[in-house]
Structures are given as structure tokens and as C-alpha cells.
Amino acid sequence: MTFYNRVEELEALNSSFESPGHDFIVIYGRRRVGKTALLKEFCADRPHIYFLAAQEAEYRQREKFVDKVAGYFDERMPRIDGWDEAFDYLGDKLDTEDLVVAIDEFPYLVAENDSLPSYLQGFIDEQLQDTNSMVVLCGSSVSTMESEVLGHESPLYGRRTAQFDVQPFSFKQARKVMDYNMADSIRSYAITGGTPMYLTLFDYDRSIAENVRSQILSPTAVLYNEPEFLLRTELRNPARYMSILEAVALGHTTPNEISGATGIDVGPLSKYLQTLRRLRLLDREVPVTALGKKSKRSRYHVADEFLRFWFRYVEPNRSSIEEAPEIVYDGTIEPDLPTHVASTFENVCQEVVWEGIRNGAFEPYSEVGRWWYGEDEIDIVGLSPTDNRILFAECKWTSEPVGEALVDNLQAKAPKVRWGPDDRTEEFVLFSKSGFVDGLEERIGDNWSLFALADINGHLSTD
Structure with missing residues (x-):
């Protein structure tokens, strides 16, 4: 290999x-x-x-x-x-x-x-x-x-x-393995993540659908039982841990939501969550503006893209996969895959921001992460306390070009992020899988940047 x-x-x-x-x-x-x-x-x-x-x-x-x-x-x-x-x-x-x-x-x-x-x-x-x-x-x-x-x-x-x-490959590193175009590379990365073994099991001369069917949905494939194997090598009784990972992969991200989905009381649940974090199977996230990172608004997410994919699509459908894997892929996975990939796309865009900070394409920010409060959420917020500068970014993995509605929406949410003085410097970025409507760049201010897939590819191709 x-x-x-x-x-x-x-x-x-x-x-x-x-x-x-x-x-x-x-x-x-x-x-x-x-x-x-x-x-x-x-x-x-x-x-x-x-x-x-x-x-x-x-x-x-x-x-x-x-x-x-x-x-x-x-x-x-x-x-x-x-x-x-x-x-x-x-x-x-x-x-x-x-x-x-x-x-x-x-x-x-x-x-x-x-x-x-x-x-x-x-x-x-x-x-x-x-x-x-x-x-x-x-x-x-x-x-x-x-x-x-x-x-x-x-x-x-x-x-x-x-x-x-030793960490899994970033998307930029994984691109050297994945011989797909940019859109399919992001889709593929949302399935394999950056684990080298998983990346190299895919045949990049075949479609993503063919790889998923042969390398994940086949009961004889290595990846079909891989997460279960990983948990059994680390834990004596993995059943509850598997139910927690499945709940998080399906969108239950707060302790109360995870408790409700698994039936595990919040008290004992904290121990399980701690163990999964220690094993690097779960990550805990708080809003980037949280002081001391001890915010009660914490969320959990599966720390590996492949595990997230597996617990979202494979574990809940094991019986059906044994009988008819084609139907599971065509009827369950493929229609929902854009929603799954959208979260990965946010992570890729955050990687672009950090890469841009390193190579001077973006102004320097010391902290970059998600922000949320109540019903409001912003995909990426960057903080530069030394010069009171803040970055707001949204990432859209949609089939339609992004237009002024997203610009207006992001501008409306920005004041809700309580950070820095009233005269802080604000910068805005939009990332879009399908590009932008004609003329949008001319209608936005100098403090806005637009990134289509080609721009993302360019930023992550530099060494």
C-alpha cells in the first residue's frame, strides 16, 4: 500500500x-x-x-x-x-x-x-x-x-x-489519496473521514455509490463491522456506547437529547460521554465565544466521519442491509446523503479558514469555531481579540446558487453574537457548493468574500 x-x-x-x-x-x-x-x-x-x-x-x-x-x-x-x-x-x-x-x-x-x-x-x-x-x-x-x-x-x-x-488526515491531506473531483472528494470524505485505512479501501476509479455498496454495505466487507470491532477492543460492554454514538449520529447532540434517545439517565450518561471522548470517538463542542469553554450549551458530535456515517446509516439498518443492501442505499442513504455531507462541508470550510489564516489569505484569527444561541446559529465564527475583529461565515451544500437571502440572513444574525466592542471590525464569508447568483459579488461590500468549490480547491491545493 x-x-x-x-x-x-x-x-x-x-x-x-x-x-x-x-x-x-x-x-x-x-x-x-x-x-x-x-x-x-x-x-x-x-x-x-x-x-x-x-x-x-x-x-x-x-x-x-x-x-x-x-x-x-x-x-x-x-x-x-x-x-x-x-x-x-x-x-x-x-x-x-x-x-x-x-x-x-x-x-x-x-x-x-x-x-x-x-x-x-x-x-x-x-x-x-x-x-x-x-x-x-x-x-x-x-x-x-x-x-x-x-x-x-x-x-x-x-x-x-x-x-x-497521530491524527486522521485533514481534508487537505486526504485529497492526495482521493482521485475524485472536488465535490465528490467532499462527499467521499464525509463517508471515509481521514483514517488512512478507510481512504485507501475505496477504489477511486469507481463511483461513490459503488464503493459504499462494496466496501461498507456488504456483510463480508471490512468496514461493515469495523465500528463494532473498534469498540469491542476498547470496551468490555459496548452496547450502551453504541447506542449513544448512534443517537449522536442521528442528530441528538445535547446531553438531554442523548438521554431521551437512549434511555440512559443524564447522571450516568456523563460517564459514558467522558469515556467516548477519552477514546476519541466523541467530541464536545461549545460556542466559540464561550468563556472558559465550560458553557452549558455544549453539544456532542461523532469525532470521525466514517463512524458518523456508519452509525447514521448502517447500524440502524443492519437487518435490511443483510436482506437488500441495494434498497438501503437507493432508498435511505442516497436521498439523505446531502444532509450528511453538509456537516462535513462546514468542517472543510473551517479548514479553509485556518489554511487562509496561515497563508495570509485571511486576516489572523486566534479562535475559529461554530456559534449558536437559542434558535440562532452561525457555521463559522472567527475571533481576533487583539484587534477586535470578528469573522462570520456560512457554508451551503445545496444544489442552487447562493443569493442575497443568505447575505441578509448572516447580516441579521451577526449583531446577536455578543463579543467585542460596538465598533468591532466585521468580516463576512460565504462558502457555496453550487456557486453564487449572477451579480452577487458586485452587490456586497468589500468586507465580504465568496468561495465556490473552485476557490476552496485552490486554497487547499497550496503547500
Whole structure:
């Protein structure tokens, strides 16, 4: 499979390895996000030992690890009775050669022996730090990596020389994988999200409909049961968590709404929501103008576009998909897909704003996000407290060109955003899938900007 992006991460890893002294690197992030691909790409051209841990008995894990080390040095595997001896053996070998030692899926080792971080601490303090070698711990269980490796209570705390929280691809990054036109790329991204594995499962010589039918709606496809698999690897009893994710994907975004949709009382619900946030499956959002970000007007949304798609269309229709997937796609998914994509389009437009801030196309704003109060909502609001400047933007994924009605509507809502002084500087932006009515640009002020798909493509194509 082709390796995409991750240029900054590779450069940082290369720089660390080439600099004098030892390195202890931590790489973590959600499953399927490309951590192993990054690790293997980095190791490919340099001496290394790569060990992939498995869910098996501790003695077998340790035995296989020591066998990997011995195999690299072309030795017979020694008799080792504990992890302390295993790391002593590795340390002796690192006295003779500088190399990368990568331990992938480290949480599986900790699950069998929670003293392992203590053994690693001793190895780092007493042996690794006197070498020019690098040890990399990689893991998909974000909670384990954050608590057992990065957390204040971990014996390894403060010993890392760098850490990489590997994120899904942004839309701009994903565009390098998706060989569609701009509109279909946004539609496709609304289905796969930025997870590299999901992106590369799609065949971009085929239509979106064909890809959805073959890669998601087929009971034999990897993605058909993927969310259920992800939850079962992280949670012992995922049923309630699945019901919460389905409720949020279907538009129940406040705690009260989620409680009503799932039957889970608001009190216990907060614990489930917290766990889903910790697993990076849910995001909590407050209005961009909220002080301290502790607003009671919080909303939740599914943190991954594919999971949002799956819980919106696949999970509620499992029985029908087993019987007639074509009917589910034609009758349920395709007619509703524009509504689903509209939320993704807002995120893409927000990405355009940030990209424009970085490259100077927009004035600088320190905060960018959604705003809502009561029945009023604005898709994107940017705040620049240092010079009392505010940005208002609306994003329309509609089949008709945008006209003056949206201009008037946004101008009417702007004064309701209580932020800054009365003489604040206001800027306005409209994003539209289908462009704008003739003459609109001439009828609006200099503080307005219009972005059609071609403009969005241009801004996200620059490096």
C-alpha cells in the first residue's frame, strides 16, 4: 500500500535519530490511523528491530521479543526469565550497535504485566541513555498510552524525548489519496473521514455509490463491522456506547437529547460521554465565544466521519442491509446523503479558514469555531481579540446558487453574537457548493468574500 503524507512526523523522527544521544519516542493514536505505517516507513532505511506485540500470555510475548533481538544479532535465543532480564539483554546489544527498537501495540504487553513500565524505566535510566539508539513505543489504546506511558503516575513519566499523537488526515491531506473531483472528494470524505485505512479501501476509479455498496454495505466487507470491532477492543460492554454514538449520529447532540434517545439517565450518561471522548470517538463542542469553554450549551458530535456515517446509516439498518443492501442505499442513504455531507462541508470550510489564516489569505484569527444561541446559529465564527475583529461565515451544500437571502440572513444574525466592542471590525464569508447568483459579488461590500468549490480547491491545493 502506498505511504501517504506524514512528512512532518517522518522529518521529526529522522532528526531525532540523527542527533547525538539516545531517544525514547512515544507514538500513539486511534486504531487505523496509520501509526504502524509511519513506524515502518521510518525504520525501512535504517538498522532496526521491529516487534509487534500480540494478545497472548506474558511468557510468549517476552520469548518472542527476545527472539527478535537475538535474531537481529544472529545469535541463539538465550534463556530469559523476566522482562528485567530481557531488557538487560537488549541493553548489552545496544552497547555494540546503534539502532531503532520499535515495540508496536505496547498496551498488549502492559495488559499482561502492569510492571512493564517500571522495567522499561530501569532500562532507559541505566542502559539506553548511554547509547545513540532509539526506542519507540507505539500503541492504539490511547487511554493506556496516556496513563501507563505519558501519565504523571507512570514510571516512564518525563523520560520521553518526543511524542507523536497521530491524527486522521485533514481534508487537505486526504485529497492526495482521493482521485475524485472536488465535490465528490467532499462527499467521499464525509463517508471515509481521514483514517488512512478507510481512504485507501475505496477504489477511486469507481463511483461513490459503488464503493459504499462494496466496501461498507456488504456483510463480508471490512468496514461493515469495523465500528463494532473498534469498540469491542476498547470496551468490555459496548452496547450502551453504541447506542449513544448512534443517537449522536442521528442528530441528538445535547446531553438531554442523548438521554431521551437512549434511555440512559443524564447522571450516568456523563460517564459514558467522558469515556467516548477519552477514546476519541466523541467530541464536545461549545460556542466559540464561550468563556472558559465550560458553557452549558455544549453539544456532542461523532469525532470521525466514517463512524458518523456508519452509525447514521448502517447500524440502524443492519437487518435490511443483510436482506437488500441495494434498497438501503437507493432508498435511505442516497436521498439523505446531502444532509450528511453538509456537516462535513462546514468542517472543510473551517479548514479553509485556518489554511487562509496561515497563508495570509485571511486576516489572523486566534479562535475559529461554530456559534449558536437559542434558535440562532452561525457555521463559522472567527475571533481576533487583539484587534477586535470578528469573522462570520456560512457554508451551503445545496444544489442552487447562493443569493442575497443568505447575505441578509448572516447580516441579521451577526449583531446577536455578543463579543467585542460596538465598533468591532466585521468580516463576512460565504462558502457555496453550487456557486453564487449572477451579480452577487458586485452587490456586497468589500468586507465580504465568496468561495465556490473552485476557490476552496485552490486554497487547499497550496503547500
